[in-house]
Amino acid sequence: MIWNKLLWPLVLAALLAQAPARADDFDIGFLAFRGEARAREEWSPLLDSLHQALPGHRFEGHFLTQRQLDRRLAEGSLDFVVTNPAHFVLNRGQGLNWLASWLDPRFGSARESVAGSLWVHADSGITHPEQLTGRRVGAIHDQAFGGYLLVAEQLRRQGLDPARWQMQFAGYPADALLYLLRDGALSGAMLPACVLESMVAEGLVARAEFRALMVQSESPCVRSTPLYPGWSFAAVGQVDEGLLRSLTRALLDQEQDGRPLWGAPIRLDEVERLLAGWQLGPGATPPLQLLRQVLVRHWQWLAAAGLVLLALVLHHVRVSRLLRRRTRERDRLHGLIQHKEQELARARQATLLGEMATGLAHELNQPLSAIQAYAQAGELVTEEARSREAFGQISRETERGAAIIRRFRQWATQPLPGPAAFEPAALCQALCERLGPRAEAGQVRLCCDTEPGEAYGVAPAVEQILTNLLGNSLDAYRRQQRAGTLRLGLSRADGGWCYVVEDSAGGVEQGVLDALGQSLPASRVHGLGIGLLVSYRLAQRLGGRLRLENTGWGTRAELFLPEEA
Structure with a gap:
């Protein structure tokens, strides 16, 4: 009993002593576009300076790809994030709060410190982006700000469509793209500016093996695009305001060779416009998503309009079918009427012809009969041979004329x-x-x-x-x-x-x-x-x-x- 009374206060004191230590641990996610090892080497001085400026807190760095950062932000397992401005805009819905802007020592300005470069092999003979049409071009991924987005935007401004290239998104690290380009697996590569210069300085590649296209500047790094705002140090979610002030002050106090490394947050209007042009970011709603929002918001009116339209279409189909049927019936009746009218006209002509033939036959038969009778009488009373022959010829011709009249009457009134x-x-x-x-x-x-x-x-x-x-x-x-x-x-x-x-x-x-x-x-x-x-x-x-x-x-x-x- 005595030992129990002495043990519990000691355990409680230990727990109370450990609780503040766990509360002061913070996780910082770094976008490691050149891989974890290179990012750890680059950002370790920042972590060390934060530990010195804020000794009561411990900051642990996590060096991740962009998709890994997105997943950790969605899970809420990060307290701070260091990333490029486009990634910051894309994840603004995660409650990011921009504390400071990275002043890249190579450029010295928070507003102009990120660019992209388009590289080809020096021996390829390619001197213009148009020559890459139909060839394989590599990039980190389709939302990589310093590589694909900036270079593709610059191509679009020049009237070129990167969709005509065979894009290959190789993922992280960015160094792999230069190796693939060097070995001939790619015809071109879209990279953040200064990546090639860093790898040359590290002895990883030779500068003479590569040539840049659309060069806008070669100092301090070769770049193919204009400069955009630099990286940001942002807080995630609800963080103690006192800590935020202390952390921001510690960031602004950091210097290298007498020059500050961090500056105040800046506006990202230019980045947001670029993302909107590519249907990315909170200000640019993709067409399918916009259509879905309209359908969800106004589905009652759209359904009513659809029913009305369907009724109109069905009515139009019904009227068209009736019209076609009645048109066919009208044409049939019209043709029948014309046929009957033609038959009636022929019947009238045939009747008239028959009547005239009957009348003519009646009128002609009498004089023909008289002529034949006189000819026969003359043939009987004359004794001269030539006269008898003439009267016989007259009699035969009158008989033939009577036969013609009979045939004429038959043809006019009866079948042939x-x-x-x-x-x-x-x-x-x-x-x-x-x-x-x-x-x-x-x-x-x-x-x-x-x-x-x-x-x-x-x-x-x-x-x-x-x-x-x-x-x-x-x-x-x-x-x-x-x-x-x-x-x-x-x-x-x-x-x-x-x-x-x-x-x-x-x-x-x-x-x-x-x-x-x-x-x-x-x-x-x-x-x-x-x-x-x-x-x-x-x-x-x-x-x-x-x-x-x-x-x-x-x-x-x-x-x-x-x-x-």
């Missing part, structure tokens, strides 16, 4: 008879022989120019068309009271036969040509009347075509009929 094989040349010769006396009486020379061959069609219909055309020409010569030549030509054409009737009787009025195939001719020039219309209709029913045109001296009628008409 069936086709059969015939020789077009023989048909043309027979026509010329039959119309020869009539042509001689009118002092017209009838020429027949044919080719041998065989066709398949309705020969009487072809004969009727040619008879009408030749008769019209002879009538035209008679009305003009002039002599001339009438030619009937026959030749093979592509896929059929071509019949040509040419005269020199003066031509046809244009109105008759325009009305052909549409209505009855309005006038009867050259004897053109219902016979021409019948010929045109017959040619169509035979699957051919009849074309009439004026030449310089008369009329040319061209009838084309297929092989099987």
Whole structure:
């Protein structure tokens, strides 16, 4: 019991003595872009001076990469951090409080002490950044301020796009990039200024093996970019204000060769603008993040607008489908109406033609019958042989005329008879022989120019068309009271036969040509009347075509009929 009473006060006193010591331990994170060993060597004098200025506190240095620093800051395991200005801006949300700015002895200014350099091998022959297009270029990482960000920004200002290079982010330490460049693994390297000079001074590389591009200055270090604010010593989170004042005073009192090493905090507007241009930092929201914020903040209105837009799209689709369907239906009905109108017009013309054919047949049959009766009576009462032969010829021709009228009436009102094989040349010769006396009486020379061959069609219909055309020409010569030549030509054409009737009787009025195939001719020039219309209709029913045109001296009628008409 006595020993217990003596032991507990001693243990309690020891615990009370140790508690303040743990409370005075502080962790400082240093950005070690050249590796832990080199950073420890560089920043150990700072830790020693802090221990001397603040003997009641102990400061432990942690030399980390940028990602390691980010992780330690997120965990809250650091009390202070020494890093470049871009890293400070990127982590300002961690509650960083800038205490002092590093005055690099090589530059001597807190506002101008960080730059970047673009290096290539001295023997590469590359003298301009444009020559690195498509080649492998190394950097520490895509947010390295002194290397990639500063050099890439300078390239962009010169109108060059580093995305056209094959970027390789090798990570820390930065020294490895120079080794890769020296050994030919890289065509170029983006590094913080003064890294190469430091490695040359340490005997790690030879300066003659490298050449800088976009050089802006070579003193005190070669740099390819303008100078930006230097490193910062910042407190993390809530730190005792008394300690902050003492620590800041100790930093500002540090000197080297009579020159201060730390200065007052400065504004980082230029750094923030650079980061915003690269969509980094708190002032630059990435597009996807900005879109997400807008969606989260205004999702009700956006959803309503989306529903309205969807309704409009569906309505548009429905209306378009209805419009297309009704348009197709309209076009179908329009085509049907046109077809019916054409059929009706043909029916009216056929009816008119049938009525006229019936009337003409009735009117012509009576005089033909009378002529035949008189011819037969004359043949009976006369005894002279030549007269009997003449009366017999008149009787035969009247019988043939009556047959033509019957066929004409049949063709105008009923389907054509069936086709059969015939020789077009023989048909043309027979026509010329039959119309020869009539042509001689009118002092017209009838020429027949044919080719041998065989066709398949309705020969009487072809004969009727040619008879009408030749008769019209002879009538035209008679009305003009002039002599001339009438030619009937026959030749093979592509896929059929071509019949040509040419005269020199003066031509046809244009109105008759325009009305052909549409209505009855309005006038009867050259004897053109219902016979021409019948010929045109017959040619169509035979699957051919009849074309009439004026030449310089008369009329040319061209009838084309297929092989099987």
